[in-house]
Structures are given as C-alpha cells and as structure tokens.
Amino acid sequence: MNSLTFARARHGLALLAATACIGSVQPVLATDAPPPAAASEAAALVQPGNNAATFRDVRRGENQSITFQAPADRTLIQASGERWRQLRNGPITVWGGWMLVGVFVALAAFYKLRGKIMLEGKPTGRLIERFNSVERMAHFVLAGCFVLLALSGLTMLFGKHVLLPIMGHTLFGWLAWVAKNLHNLTGPLFFISTLFFVALFARDNVWQRVDALWIRKAGGLLSGEHVPSWRFNFGEKTWFWIGVTILGLIVGVSGLVLDFPGLGQIRQDMQLAHMVHSVGAILFMSLSLGHIYIGTIGMERAIDGMKSGYVDETWALEHHAYWYETAKGRKVSKDDDGTHTPAAAPNHH
C-alpha cells in the first residue's frame, strides 16, 4: 500500500508539472510522467472513476481511437500545434522579417559606399557568348517562379502585419487568396525548374583551385581588385550550391509536402514542413537579394550575359579572366591558383 501511495504521489507531482507546463510558452508533454498504460491501469485499481492518468495519455496523443476516418483526427488534443504557433508567430516571423530588412539595408549601404562596380577598361564591342538560349530560358523560368513565390510567400507571412492594416480585410483577403493559389500552382514548376537548372549548371560550379584566391581576397568586393576566375567565381558558386541547390531543394521538397496535403500527412508533418519551408525560404530570399543586386545595379554590364547571352570582352577579362582566356583559345592550367597573368587587355589586341 505504501508503494502505491508513493506511486500516486509521483503521479501528483507529474500532474502538477504538466499543469505548470500548460500555462507556459511551450505547453504539453510532461516527459517525466510514468509510462502511460501502466499509469492508467494502476489508477483504475486504486481510484476507479479517476481518469486523470487516461487523460494524461490524451495529452501525449496515446490510447485513442475514433470512428471518423481522417488520419489527422485520431488525436484528441494535439499539443505540437501550440509549439508551431509560438515558433511561426515568434522567431520565424520576427527574426525572419528583420533579417530580410537587414540584408536589404546592408546592400543599400554597400551601394552607397562602394557604388556600382564599373568596367575599368573600355568596352571593345567584341562579344563572347556567356549563356546560350537554353541556359537563359532555364534561368528566367526559375527566376520568374522564384519572384512569384517570394512575393506571394511574403504576403502570407508578413502581409497581416504590413499590408492588412493599409488594405483592410476584404482587399487583403482577396490578395492573399490570389497569393496562396499562385504560390501553390507555381511551386511544382519551381521544383522541376530547380532540378533542370542544377543539372545544367553543376559542371561549371565545381570547386576550382583559383577559388581559394577568391575566398582569400573576399572576391575583391571591398578592395576593388579583380580576382581571376573561370566561368563562375566562388561567389556565384556559393549562390549556386547553398542557394539554388540546397535551399532550393529544401524549400521545394517541403513545399510539395505542404502543397499536396492529401498524401497521408498528419498535422505534425505539416507543422515541420512549414517551419523548414519558411526558414529555408527566408534564407533563400536573403541570399537572392545579393544575387539580384550584383546582377543588376551592383555591377556594370553584369546583366548582359543573362539578357542577350553575350558579354563584352572587357567585362569577361575583368571579371572572369580564365574563362575569357579559354574563350579566346588560349590555354590556362586547370590547377592555376591565380598566379597566371592573363594576356593584355582586349583593347590592346
């Protein structure tokens, strides 16, 4: 009997702990409670009619069945929803939002201090093909999807705080409905585009020895020095692997989980997928701002390659010296670590 009393006292403590948890930020799951089945059986012996132990199981999502057939609704009280709410409304919205603002401000400050990166030499008028039409199409389909997804995604996470107070419920409700459907329909296309894009560009984005020099000199971004590179420098490779490939696939796969809810996912799967998706997307958007900046207002003529497919020889020499050399039919060793000096500027040819 003593041991039983002790066991009951322990239940009481666990209950108090559980109760205390309910009021706090992250409720639920009193992990130190005794194993569920044993607890409810013991309680049934000592105190018939006391269902406290049974309902502790409920909080853990155990020992339940239901006649309604939806798999998600087999849980009477799901506790992880509150945790998801706290993370989504807390760090993801607040830190994520300020992170995007911070990156934007940092780029604006960089532009103000460093200005546009101009060509040093005079343009020759002679052009080199940088991206063929398939590559450009792959880029702009992916980029188009990305922009649509980013804008609609931002509307769904931050619109409530930014747009709703301006637009009112009716107009914003309509906008958010458009955003949601646009997001859900564009998502799968983005995923397929990502696979195609990665396959297309992976070969020229592998590590090359001269990339070490780029890292040592931080790409010359601050000094203004031109660091030689092959077709893609290390900055572009970082964006390709960490941004487009890793974050793209993380966001793409988690997005598909959210987009097709009828494949047996339960709420906990959706909560996890949503958190992975939104964190990944915020990091992806932050990196993309850097990519968009340097490809447009950040560097003179950088956009030419993607716009027309061709770049001026001067641009090629200054920004991708080894690639320029090979394009001109000269040999550069693959192992070159940056000691190779490119031939004279194209103007002097």
Added chain:
Amino acid sequence: MARMKFLCDTERCIECNGCVTACKNEHEVPWGVQRRRVVTINDGVVGQEKSLSVACMHCSDAPCMAVCPTDCFYRTEEGVVLHDKDVCIGCGYCFYACPFGAPQFPQSGTFGLRGKMDKCTFCAGGPEEDGSEAEFEKYGKNRLAEGKLPLCAEMCSTKALLAGDAVEVSNIFRERVIRRGGKGVEAIGWSTAYGKGSADADSRAATATAPAPEKTGGAQ
C-alpha cells in the same frame, strides 16, 4: 455578458454520435466536413473506455486566430470564435495550430485545393446578418441569435455534452461530480481551451471537483 463554453462529461458520453448527426443536419455542413466528432479513449479496454464529443472549443487564446495569415477570425461578445469565409484563403494554418482538430476544409477547385475553412460556430453563424440566407449558406444556422443554445448539446441523449454560459456549465458539472462521488475532474480540453486561474466560477468548479491537491491538474 455570458461566456459561452463547451464541456463534455466522459462519465456520461455513450458514443452515440447523436451530436455529430444533429450538427451536420442542422447546419447542412459541406460534404466531407464533420464539425463535431466523438473520440473514444482506450477503445475496447474493459472498464477504461471513455468517449467524448469534441469540436471547436472557442478558446480564450485561440491558436487559429493567432496564426491566420489574413486575420479572418473574430470573437463575439459571448466568447464565441467565428471566422469570415470571405477573408479566409483556405491555407490550413488554423488546422495545424488547433489542439482539437476543429478547422476542416472541403475540397474545391483545381487539383482539389482546400476550400474555405469550416468549423463549429457554437451555432452562432458568421459576420452576415443574423438569420440571413447568406449566413446560413456559409456557416449554418444562427441559433444563438434566436436565443437557443447549440443543437449538439440540446440533443445529447445523456446530457454528457454541455454548452452554454461558463458559470452554468461549471455548476452543473460540479454538482454531478459531487453527487456521483467521483474523484475525477475530467473536463477534457477545458484548460487547454480556456486557460487557468480565472477568478470566476471556473476556479470554484475546479476546486470543488478536485478535493486533493494532487488532482488539480486533472482538468487538463
């Protein structure tokens, strides 16, 4: 002003699903949606089987309301959590956040996308004019506006499911627990939905139904 709450007494629920049927019929709920459902705990275990009816609990700090990207939820003066289907976009976030699985989505449109969310309204309709045709089509009957309580509870054959003013509901439940000499305080979901420590009858009821300190958490 009354604060409306639901309470289900597991000692009385016989898993007849009468509440589910009453609700579906009264509101002509969309196909595939069940605003109320009956859950059985320890199904088939002799002496330990408990059933209870659960729907939207109209929480005091409603998670659905907190996560909605379009802020389509609102709370009436009686504490009933309602939503505006014209503003809802069917994103499903309220369903991820809700502890009770209350929000549901009829499939509609391209690729079976989620339609507008549907959930228990405590028989209080929606933002449209009380008792209007538009209100009925979107949200079902507005019984509260007619001075009636939710039909699920009204039709419960064993009066396991109680709906109404929190003070009344607490008093009825407390009375029952005292009379049947039970030791349980199994008002499942009550504190998840309504929080703890309010100075009104909730706490009085909780105290009355929990004689020993070790049971205070039993109300969950």
